Each structure stands twice: as structure tokens, then as C-alpha cells.
Amino acid sequence: MQTPIVVQEVHKNFGEVKALRDISFTVNEGELFGLIGPDGAGKSTLFRILTTLLLADKGKATVNGLDVVKDYKAIRKIVGYMPGRFSLYQDLTVQENLDFFATIFNTTVKENYGLIEEIYVQIAPFKDRPAGKLSGGMKQKLALCCALVHKPTVLFLDEPTTGVDPVSRKEFWEMLQRLRQKGIAILVSTPYMDEAILCGRVALIQNGALLKIDTPQQITREFSKPLWAVKAKQMYRLIQDLRSFEDTDSCYAFGEYLHLTLKHGEADVDKLRAYLQPKGHEQFDMVPITAGIEDCFMELMKSEKQQ
Numbered sequence: 001m002q003t004p005i006v007v008q009e010v011h012k013n014f015g016e017v018k019a020l021r022d023i024s025f026t027v028n029e030g031e032l033f034g035l036i037g038p039d040g041a042g043k044s045t046l047f048r049i050l051t052t053l054l055l056a057d058k059g060k061a062t063v064n065g066l067d068v069v070k071d072y073k074a075i076r077k078i079v080g081y082m083p084g085r086f087s088l089y090q091d092l093t094v095q096e097n098l099d100f101f102a103t104i105f106n107t108t109v110k111e112n113y114g115l116i117e118e119i120y121v122q123i124a125p126f127k128d129r130p131a132g133k134l135s136g137g138m139k140q141k142l143a144l145c146c147a148l149v150h151k152p153t154v155l156f157l158d159e160p161t162t163g164v165d166p167v168s169r170k171e172f173w174e175m176l177q178r179l180r181q182k183g184i185a186i187l188v189s190t191p192y193m194d195e196a197i198l199c200g201r202v203a204l205i206q207n208g209a210l211l212k213i214d215t216p217q218q219i220t221r222e223f224s225k226p227l228w229a230v231k232a233k234q235m236y237r238l239i240q241d242l243r244s245f246e247d248t249d250s251c252y253a254f255g256e257y258l259h260l261t262l263k264h265g266e267a268d269v270d271k272l273r274a275y276l277q278p279k280g281h282e283q284f285d286m287v288p289i290t291a292g293i294e295d296c297f298m299e300l301m302k303s304e305k306q307q
């Protein structure tokens with residue numbers, strides 16, 4: 001069995017923009033691999049290269065052992081691709097979209113029903129509705145169905161949950177876990193860091209470069225600094241004060257708290273309290289916490305920027 005996805009030293013420039021710089025990684029059979037990064041990081045460019053829609057400037061990539069340049073026709077038959085936008089025909093009904101995607105792959109919905117059944121039953125009540133009139137979550141399920149209708153062995157999902165409600169996002173990730181268990185290799189991109197922990201391994205991408213590839217558990221284990229969650233009644237004033245403190249290393253807003261690291265860790269806590277005391281913050285609270293994946297990514301991005 002060939003490794004489903006192999007990417008070796010891939011580079012891509014658009015004029016002055018270095019969209020991808022020296023990208024290398026592999027995705028194994030039955031692996032759910034996440035590509036996590038902000039807008040403009042290079043995620044879609046990489047998807048377009050791997051799905052044979054765009055040529056890299058340098059480097060090599062294979063899908064199931066097939067070369068993305070030489071074997072593009074064969075690759076297109078074995079992969080499922082859900083691009084971030086425009087993957088559905090908005091004027092066609094749900095059923096017509098499915099039949100269309102099945103027909104271009106010379107198959108039928110019935111022939112591969114086993115793979116899509118779980119998703120199909122959820123969209124079946126709307127089968128006569130134009131795709132353009134579906135909710136975001138339903139559109140996403142239909143797009144996944146369309147990407148699976150020819151029974152691909154490798155699935156490329158480019159930001160499938162962007163703009164989708166939290167319940168549909170959760171259901172979608174549960175579906176991906178079940179597809180993975182069926183042996184399908186899945187490369188999925190997302191700008192949402194909370195989705196990173198749902199992947200077997202993740203690659204963090206920023207400005208066209210990979211900052212880290214590992215399991216989410218290992219990434220969080222490697223966070224070495226003491227971290228605190230801090231809050232007060234006036235959060236905006238608090239963040240300004242904390243960022244102005246000379247020994248603050250990082251201070252980011254995370255939900256209802258600020259996450260704080262200090263240059264000398266625990267040794268700076270008394271100095272920080274003395275600095276904040278005259279500022280009179282009401283309902284001040286500061287508790288040590290364990291880093292989550294988002295903290296690790298913020299830290300990696302910060303180190304990359306400083307280099």
C-alpha cells in the first residue's frame with residue numbers, strides 16, 4: 001500500500017508572494033491530518049497543488065504513489081476534494097448535485113451508497129431543494145457527500161467548517177472520524193484552532209511555512225512556560241495594563257480570560273501584583289493553567305515572527 005499523501009520540499013510563489021516555502025509532510029492510511037493556519041497562510045494553495053489544479057514551482061508530491069504532475073488524470077479519479085468555496089451548483093437541487101458528481105466519475109449514488117449513507121439520510125428530506133437554498137450546515141454535508149460519491153481513498157477538505165454553526169461543525173468532525181476509521185486518508189484545513197485537537201496529527205502553517213507537525217497531545221506537552229488565566233471587571237483596561245508591564249512575555253484574549261506568560265515565569269508574579277495594585281482592578285482573578293493547543297500555536301507563531 002502506497003502512502004496516501006507525500007509532500008516533499010514544495011515551494012510556490014505568486015510573484016513576490018511566497019505562498020508555500022519548503023513544505024514537507026506525509027499523511028498515512030486512515031489518518032486525519034489537520035492543516036491549521038490563519039487566512040493567507042497557504043492552505044488552499046497546497047490543496048490545489050495536491051489535487052492537481054496548480055503546479056508547484058519546486059518540490060514533489062504524490063497521492064497514493066501517483067505524481068501530482070505526471071499522473072494528474074489518475075489522481076483526479078481517486079481523490080475527493082471539497083474546496084473552501086463554490087463546490088456546489090447552487091441552482092441544482094440536492095439530488096441533482098449528487099447525480100452530477102456521480103456521473104462525472106462514471107458511477108451512481110446507489111453504487112457507493114454505503115459510504116455516504118450516514119450523511120445522505122440527513123440531507124434526503126431536502127433532496128428537491130436547490131443547493132443555494134440550504135443552510136450552511138446542510139450545504140457542507142451535501143458538499144461532503146458530493147466529494148465522497150465516487151468512493152475516494154484520499155479526501156481533501158479545504159476549510160469545510162468555515163462559517164458553519166457549532167452543532168454542524170461537531171457533527172461534521174464526528175463524520176470525519178468515521179470516514180477515517182474506514183481507512184480513508186483525510187487532509188483537512190481549518191482556521192479554527194479548537195478543531196486541531198480532533199485530528200490525529202496537525203501541521204501548523206503560517207506565511208507559507210510549516211512551524212510544527214505533531215500530535216496535538218505532544219504539541220501541548222512541549223509548552224514549557226508557566227501560564228496564567230487572568231480576568232478583571234474591565235478587560236480592555238486589563239489587557240492594556242498587562243501588555244505594558246515590562247516583564248510580560250505574551251498576553252492574548254482567550255474567551256472570557258486573558259492568557260498570560262511572564263518573562264521570568266513565577267519569579268515575576270509578585271512584581272506583577274505590585275505593578276497592578278495601584279491600578280485598582282476590580283474583581284481581579286489570576287490562576288495558573290495548563291496550556292491548550294491554541295496557546296502553543298500562539299507561542300510558535302510569536303517565535304516565528306521574532307526570527
Ligand SMILES: Nc1ncnc2c1ncn2[C@@H]1O[C@H](COP(=O)(O)OP(=O)(O)OP(=O)(O)O)[C@@H](O)[C@H]1O
Binds near residue numbers: 014043
Ligand atoms: N492566484 C493567486 N495569485 C496571487 N496570489 C495568490 C494567488 N493565490 C493565492 N495567493 C496568495 O498566496 C498566499 C496564500 O494564499 P492561500 O489562499 O493559499 O491561503 P489560505 O491559507 O488558504 O488562506 P485563505 O483561507 O484566506 O484562502 C496569500 O498571500 C494569497 O494572497
